[in-house]
Amino acid sequence: MKQVQFIFDGGLGNQIFQYLASKYISDKFLNIKINYAFSEYIINGGRNFELNNLLVDPLIITEPYKQYGEKVYTKLINKLPFLTKVHKNKIKNKFNIINNIYYEKDTSDKFKNSLEIFFEDLLFLKNKKSKLQIRGFWHNPNAYIDKLETLNNLFINTTKLIPIYLKPNNYLTIHIRRGDYCINRKTLETYYSRFSPIQFILTALEILPSDFINMPIILISDDKEWRNNLASILSAKKGREIKFINTHNHFEDWAILRHSALNICANSTFSYTAALLNPENKNKKIRCILPQWISNEKTSLELGWSNLPGFVEI
Numbered sequence: 001m002k003q004v005q006f007i008f009d010g011g012l013g014n015q016i017f018q019y020l021a022s023k024y025i026s027d028k029f030l031n032i033k034i035n036y037a038f039s040e041y042i043i044n045g046g047r048n049f050e051l052n053n054l055l056v057d058p059l060i061i062t063e064p065y066k067q068y069g070e071k072v073y074t075k076l077i078n079k080l081p082f083l084t085k086v087h088k089n090k091i092k093n094k095f096n097i098i099n100n101i102y103y104e105k106d107t108s109d110k111f112k113n114s115l116e117i118f119f120e121d122l123l124f125l126k127n128k129k130s131k132l133q134i135r136g137f138w139h140n141p142n143a144y145i146d147k148l149e150t151l152n153n154l155f156i157n158t159t160k161l162i163p164i165y166l167k168p169n170n171y172l173t174i175h176i177r178r179g180d181y182c183i184n185r186k187t188l189e190t191y192y193s194r195f196s197p198i199q200f201i202l203t204a205l206e207i208l209p210s211d212f213i214n215m216p217i218i219l220i221s222d223d224k225e226w227r228n229n230l231a232s233i234l235s236a237k238k239g240r241e242i243k244f245i246n247t248h249n250h251f252e253d254w255a256i257l258r259h260s261a262l263n264i265c266a267n268s269t270f271s272y273t274a275a276l277l278n279p280e281n282k283n284k285k286i287r288c289i290l291p292q293w294i295s296n297e298k299t300s301l302e303l304g305w306s307n308l309p310g311f312v313e314i
Helices: 012-028 070-078 085-098 114-125 142-152 185-194 197-206 224-238 250-258 269-276
Strands: 003-008 033-038 101-103 131-135 172-176 217-221 262-264 288-290 311-313
Touching: 003 012, 012 033, 012 114, 012 142, 012 250, 012 269, 070 085, 085 101, 101 114, 114 131, 114 142, 172 197, 172 224, 172 250, 172 269, 197 224, 197 262, 217 224, 217 250, 250 269, 262 269, 269 288
Parallel strands: 003 033, 003 131, 101 131, 172 217, 172 262, 262 288, 288 311
Antiparallel strands: none
């Protein structure tokens, strides 16, 4: 195999995970050229590509490999009678490989790392395919946890993106994810079926060690109006001021999260990647507090999100 093309999809947190996955593969296969393209979702304006604002060496984005008939054979396979979803997915996987597409695999073993599965599959495919387009989110960081310090060097010094009055490693951050969950009734019901964001924050603040008691707390959210109201409510309830900062873009928010002494994360890749790549608190006993449920189907434990030293879930 001469080259693989990673497809960027979703928001900044997902883009970071996709980039880290590509670096893991490039380290494993030194003779394979890695390039990058956008998904239709980004091309059509569903999200902006913001990752390059954070990289020391911005990526060159290429045209997606041309694919033939994927939507047609996918629709036909989905309509096949008497086959389970598992069998249909196996058939689609075979057609995708013929069409030079590799999708991240979702196995029945929720603790199996899909990036490590991809590595094993690529060992098999590298002499059979000349190129391959890679589509997935790769949310499990376990494959490269021991390389995080090196990976951190790929990102710019984001202290220049935070307000000058904030001293890195001397404030706490709380992130609340709202936009994705308030699109419609179904997503809202999914959000609250496993996870109460208010109760999670209150519990996280209750268990803070004494080292953090006098540090300012900054609340960050993608819903600014709701954030402002919530900051007032939490401040009154805890008897301690919860502040917010009006930033200009997502990567300024991400930078503030990245340099906090402790991250109280939402169930989001945005806040988790900032905590994952936080260079400030790596020697602290507690670095990040995670909600147990990341989605309706997955826990932070299953995703490997609580496997780093100092990362705890409640």
